[in-house]
Amino acid sequence: MLNTREDVLSLTKRLVQMDSIVNTPGERAIARSLYELISTFDYFTKNPDQVMLEQTVNDDQERYNVLCFVRGTKKKSNRTVILFGHMDTVGVDDFNQLKELAFSPDELMEAFGDQELPSPAQEHLASGEWLFGRGALDMKSGLASHIYLLHYYSMHPDQLEGNLVFVSECDEEDGSNGILSSLKTLKRWKEEQEFEYVAAINADFVSPLYEGDENRYIYKGTVGKLLPSFFITGHESHVGAAFEGLDPNFLAAELTRQIHYNPKLSNEALGEMTIPPVSLKQTDLKPSYTVQTALSAYVYYNFFIHSWSPKDVLEKLNDHATIAFENALELYEQRYQLFCEISGHPYRELPWKTRVMTFEEMEHELIKSHGDEFTDHMNNFHKELVNDSDLDTRMYAARIVEEAWKWMDDKSPAMILFYSSLYSPRIELSGKTEEERVLLSALDEAVEKIQPHYKHPIVTKNFFPYISDMSFLAMSDDLAGIEAVQNNNPSWGKKHFVDYQDIRDLNVPVINIGPYGMDAHAKLERLEIKYSLEIVPNLTNEVILNVLNRSKE
Structure with a gap:
């Protein structure tokens, strides 16, 4: 020696x-x-x-x-x-x-x-x-x-x-x-x-x-490490009429309950298991105090992988977000019905449905609906936002999704799934x-x-x-896995970029x-x-x- x-x-x-x-x-x-x-x-x-x-x-x-x-x-x-x-x-x-x-x-x-x-x-x-x-x-x-x-x-x-x-x-x-x-x-x-x-x-x-x-x-x-993120919208209401709206914080809380520490989202390979996802941020996006419920919330999770690709993770989290959304609406309805019973308020049927999509799906829908008007607006918004030194890549991505959401014709409550950081x-x-x-x-x-x-x-x-x-x-992911990162990271090519081909070339x-x-x-x-x-x-x-x-x- x-x-x-x-x-x-x-x-x-x-x-x-x-x-x-x-x-x-x-x-x-x-x-x-x-x-x-x-x-x-x-x-x-x-x-x-x-x-x-x-x-x-x-x-x-x-x-x-x-x-x-x-x-x-x-x-x-x-x-x-x-x-x-x-x-x-x-x-x-x-x-x-x-x-x-x-x-x-x-x-x-x-x-x-x-x-x-x-x-x-x-x-x-x-x-x-x-x-x-x-x-x-x-x-x-x-x-x-x-x-x-x-x-x-x-x-x-x-x-x-x-x-x-x-x-x-x-x-x-x-x-x-x-x-x-x-x-x-x-x-x-x-x-x-x-x-x-x-x-x-x-x-x-x-x-x-x-x-x-x-x-x-x-x-x-x-x-491997990903940062799957969710931009969550609800239906705002005055806190004095809470059941007239759907608080995105309520949806976010149920989403975290579904994902956080969930062994079903641990990835096994070669006899070894990853630690389950944990929340690294959960917040609404209200800039200051008001007595109105929040318009939107933002959460992201640490996610480790051994054999799953970023595409696999999106598919699995889409499924779990759907479960969380359904559970939230079910719990909301139970509590609303109980409140109506004990208060004497008339019950009305809830107008909201489970709605989960990826950023790529939302962007495709917006381009189809609004064409160049939308893409030109977002390009200009990127140019303005990228100069904001107070925004890290995670908050930058959230702001991009928030801005794109404003163009949605259907603004009923939804969870938008995307990646907001380095893969x-x-x-x-x-x-x-x-x-x-x-x-x-x-x-x-x-x-x-x-x-x-x-x-x-x-x-x-x-x-x-x-x-x-x-x-x-080195690179174990195929092209589809990397494309899932690129197409679902709102800051890609503007605030954040990785030449994964360099990694593949060395391998x-x-x-x-x-x-x-x-x-x-x-x-x-x-x-x-x-x-x-x-x-x-x-x-x-x-x-x-x-x-x-x-x-x-």
């Missing part, structure tokens, strides 16, 4: 000390610092054209990726492994009075020593075998592991039968502009340098899956191609070789369970071998030193060698 502990620990602390919170100037600073560091490696002083600081494209902020490559000299080969990982972090407001120490691991741990921490963080701190600090786990220790291997092979290219590409990307914690921008360069290098990308290895963090879980996980492929594609690594089989075999051999050096089980699973940039190195089998720890994105974020700084780089190294030192099977 390579003796990695002290070097990777030093690199990790160095990276953590760089404040690189997403969407701040720190992202620029760490990219420049990392570029300068790598540029000092002897290999890159002799080959300066093989390392680059590259600004992201189609980004509303100035930030950069760092990309470089080392050519192996052991044997001429085009086989190439990509090592990648993000250098941005989430914020530090949760550190409260220790905010100034969040990026200083040694000082932070000293300060924690004066506090009573919850178990097991207290035991971890006392052991001396854990490192605390913002970004230490997610994922600067993983990035440090990659940098160590990059440096090692830059000094020993004669041990490399093939090539190593390194990508340190920005903006993973928000919009993935970093990895998406890097795809163009990776494609260009594929042609110019004749690289044959055979595997990609991410180093994002892993954690226990349940209390008492002692496994350290390696993931083959990754979960992070799912990746199944099942051995369906020769390169997948080579990578899976290489991983199994690496685990078998390194496991005796570590006391806890190292276990492989099929889907990385968190959102990550792994999603943008590299991808795995995650990352540091182990707990409380990522929280004040007590920490990593276990032995696994993260010794086992991870050695596992990664074995996979690199196993993949490069063999032909397709």
